[in-house]
Amino acid sequence: MHRLIVAAAAALTVLGGAASAQENLKIGYIDPLSGGGASVGEGGLKTFQYLADELNAKGGILGHKVEIVPLDNKTNPQESLVQAQKAVDAGVRYITQGNGSSVGAALEDFVTKNNSRNPGKEVLYFNYAAVDPSMTNEKCSYWHFRWDANSDIKMEALTNYMKSQPSIKKVYLINMDYSFGQSVRTAARKMLGEKRPDIQVVGDELHPMLKVTDFSPYIAKIKASGADTVVTGNWGQDFALLLKAAADAGLKVNWYTYYAGGAGGPTAIKQTGLENQVFQISEGVPNSGNKAAMDFEKDFRAKTGISVWYPRAVNEMRMFKAAAEKANSIDPVKVAAALEGMKFEVFDGGEGFMRKDDHQFFQPIYISSFGSLADKAKEPYDEENTGWGWHIVSKIDTAQTMLPTTCNMKRP
Amino acid sequence: MAELIVISTLNGVLFGMLLFLLSSGLTVIFSMMGVLNFAHASFYMLGAFFGYQLTRWIGFWPALVIAPLLVGAVGMAVERYGLRNTHKHGHVAELLLTFGLAFAIEEIVSMIWGKSPVDYRVPAVLDFPAFTVFSTNYPAYKIFMLVVSVVIFIALLVTLKRTRVGLIVQAALTHPSMVGHLGHNVGRVFMLVFGVGSALAGLAGVIAGPSLVTQSDMAALLGPILFVVIVFGGLGSLPGAFIASLLIGLIQTFAVALNGSLASVFGPLDPSLGASPLTDIWNVTIAQIAPILPYLLLVLVLIFRPMGLLGTRES
Amino acid sequence: MTAAIQVNAVEKSFGNVRIIRDLNLSVAKGERHAIIGPNGAGKSTTFNLISGHIKPTSGEIRLNGEVTSGLRPFEINRRGLSRSFQVTNVFARMTVWENVRCAVLWATGHRYAFWKNVDDLPEVKQRTAEILDDIHLSHRRDVPAGLLTYAEQRELEIGITIAGGASVIMLDEPTAGMSHAETERAVALIRRLTEGRTLVIVEHDMSVVFGLADRISVLVYGHIIASGTPEEIRGNPKVKEAYLGEEVD
């Protein structure tokens, strides 16, 4: 806190002078840096710091040096608000966050209230990974922008792919028992029912979040159901352990997942030997074939030691720069106005745009599967030193991912 | 359905035996020293991480022996340099010491091995399906875990019945005031008991680590359940702890296997009722509430039979 | 006249061991009654039974005619019986003043009150001060009870016991471990403080017993073998045989 206060004091004195061009553009990065989610939060922080360096190497944003201010929220909504308040108190006008929809909802509420109560000190919330659909529907806010496809959009894309797979006959849904897991299951049931009424949903399971240490009872149930495909939004240890138990029991099905590529996931898949049977839906793939993206990947891996898990963060930061330049200002109100409806060439190629109605970014989405990499020249990137990597199975165009919104946007 | 029952029973018994490896030490320590060792599950975690590290250096089998001994040594050091000095401040201070210790151990573990699960694998010799029930494989390693737990259980039984320390421990279980009459040996007996209890927890960690997840929050996940087991079984009762361990293991596993909810039994509620606590309770499945069942049991036991299943004394 | 304490055919077993066998005892109001007996005879158990600390396996205990066996200690206390403990049993972290005051609170009707300032209750203050005077601890009023000398703690123990104004006072070895001079002082104190009340006392020091008691009961192996005035007890051949013969000249 001291450091922040000192920094704030320093910033004030600078303001008192004149040289606003040297003033850093601070982005508060609010994510877990201690506690259970720390490994994920650290990865995000490295990504944003890398992106800030990239921008600064080219002169920053409108001459302002971009600075990432790490703020540890311990994956706790209340702590996030403390950190957000701390950041705002210290003069931060942009915050970004991704891990945990509960945190995201709290922050969205925070910026809305803060901005209505403190006109002239508006704060924007850039969301790079909290995917609860309600954040751009009933709870939507003008001050919130989301670069990740929300879970309904991903399911829309996923089911658009699944409907073309006649081998899928019996689907088992298993998800973590919280809002994200529930929206995955609800959307899956609804969309599969519409697009492939012949598919039978033979199981629909919610299990306690991050508390199960042995998934074998669940695997036994899946096996007993006779499913040929499992759809899951599980992430972190809940994904790795699920797969481990499946391998132990000898369950051979296809897995359609949201976050199989998360830390520990690739290792678990490799251990189970489920080659090309685990699919992931994401807005980018390391082996995308896009030259610029693949060069970026190479440099990123060399500098940070991790793979590009957040192409959306790249989109977020680059688009931020574009919007600021378009508005010719780093004032959040003007940047927000510029971002609305903005079109943008995304990281892995193709056009995306920030829908004005709900501030949801739409972009091409990829289905990829995990397995050994045949052509090292074309697909050079493996994951977690397993020798296996992601290759694209299908690309769903932006238009195919559009979903209507119930957002009733209140503009200032 | 039949395969679900077989697999769930095996898993339930296995989890129950693991719980007993932990709760036996906890019960004995509590009975003799009056200390509810909050850090007991942390010793289990230490066992898993020591096991993981030693497996990488010298292989699984030596680790299986050395890691529990190391954990036992840590336990003895905690007793000798921590609890013994805190004893004069009373049981609450001792309890708080172990509470702080649990906190610190978790932090140290995550500092050294990180917050994500470590790659602690089943040894290759045991990495095959032991048998197949209707098309579902049952891993050999789990059978191995079961065997180890049963062997330790029997060894514990023999030690309690046949050795001098065992007799002292048994006397202490039924007559806590007896411990005061042990004379000059009391310190050494305490240290030994604490060490053995910790080592058992460590052993449970070593064998559970590859099968379950080895992560810095594994102690915090398991700890509260342990307390449920020993209160449920009756404080100071080893047979009680045994029955409670198995029961909770089975309940936890079977609850997961069941899909029932009030809605599935009595039909869905009228949608016009809207969202209310009633609809929440109505629609929740048994599988979803599996993790809170032990605590529910705890509360029920405390209301209807405060001394626990087989306990004889209230505190 | 109903007896202050009436014990009828009380039995107490721990497991298979019968500690108290067919215990019958009657203590008249205003009487000073001593219970003596060899070690392990069940004197403390008898105390615990009468005060409600443990419950009899069978039989009946009456306090001033009312059945109290089966009641909790505080219920019995509220009916006018107060006891002390063989091992000092005070509130160690509280001051002498607080110790006595707590014992005064229920009797003065303040019970669980959380709307009254405890320092603002004149009758409580006065009574506490009187008792501190009585037990000669006024000069130590602000010292935590845990830091008193042993004899002082024993005196405080008596002070707490009598503070509630109970009509029946039971003292469990009040002079145990005291020097000769301290014992004399304590006996005088007990005599004075229990004036007009019923006193039941367990004591090993025979000079205290015979100097203080109006009547004596002899307990051997959980059974009262004799009850009577000091003279009767002295002359009782059964008592002599079982107990007194060796210990009293």
Next chain:
Amino acid sequence: MTNAPTPSIAAAKQESGGALGFYGVWLLAAVALVVLPLIFSSGGSLTSFSLIGIAIIFALSYNILLGQTGLLSFGHAVQYGLGGFLAVHAMNAVASHNWPIPLPVIPLVGGIGGLAFALLVGWVMTKRAGTVFAMISLGIGELVASSSLILRSVFGGESGITTDRTSLMPMFGWTFGPQIQVYYLIAFWVLVSAIAMYALTRTPLGRICNAVRDNPERVEFIGYDPHVVRYLAYMFAGFFAGIAGGLTAINFEIANSAYLGATQSGFVLFSAFIGGTAYFFGPIIGAILVTYLQLGLTSVTSVWQLYFGIIFIGIVMFAPGGIAGILMKHRPLIRAGTLGTVIPSYLVAAIPTLAFALGIILTIETVARFSGGDPINLLGIPFVASAPTTWAAAAVLLVGGFLVARITWRGVAEAWDRAATVARDRGYLA
């Protein structure tokens, strides 16, 4: 629990020490609460003060259990959290019905929430004290925290229930939008709650709570049912915890299941114990320190929780009276005028002790940052975690500091004995 039996000499003195000093302290506290934000007016300090205020009420409420009645609870956050949830629901209801209830009343609703839960489960919970109570409180805590995720309509799942504190009717023109207004609302409740809780310790019930803490068996023989006493104490603790929860809900405008969880319960236990449970003001010190550390340490080190654990273990082992206990130990010395005897020994001991502490910090940070991370900035000197020189420095500080410090600690103990003997002779120490 048989803590060092030094307490309440001072309290007893104060009792006869006149009302002036008593009211003076509270008046001073009130003035401090009013003036604080004027001195430290930055937004950051306002946020911190608000959090500290809430933590003070929470820790004091916890001490009704631990310090006053001897009940060690591992689930105190349950009442706190339920108070918070009830407050949020109350705020939403008030706003949607336009009831003429101003925001400052809401914490009372939170208090009632905490009280109601205590009323409901307290009788069963407080049947027994000690370890058994501790375990039951842990079990109930886990049960409620997990259930809160199932009862979504009440608890809003893991994202919780949000509210808008400005949607209630304004009071004296205050909308409670700006943090400064919320700060004063919290400050008001801190003062009221602290006075109420202090007053509680000076009632017949408060004293009997102490008696139950010291010796529940004996309490039964002076006419009291310790079970009833514990139950009442539990309800009071629940009520004030609920107020703290209600204030948190107002401050953050959200209540979620993390409010009810073990982390929150552990936090309040740390606060109360580190501050010192034997004195009324102990938990206040603890709440200030722990909240400050929690806010400040997180931005300095990623392993801040480990430092918490170490501080806590250190306090449990070497100073079970907490910070308040350490401070109050010096009171008789000051009165006897012998403080001068110990001060030099403190100064001598301070240097090696500090070196030892730095050694611990350097060791921990070296391990924590071994696999990467910023250099360790200790007293302005940067240390690189992977450098052998850093390891050497850590080892020298740790071992050398300890060895030298141990000698100086003996000196402190001797100086203490001398000072205490004199104090005893002069009648200031029993």
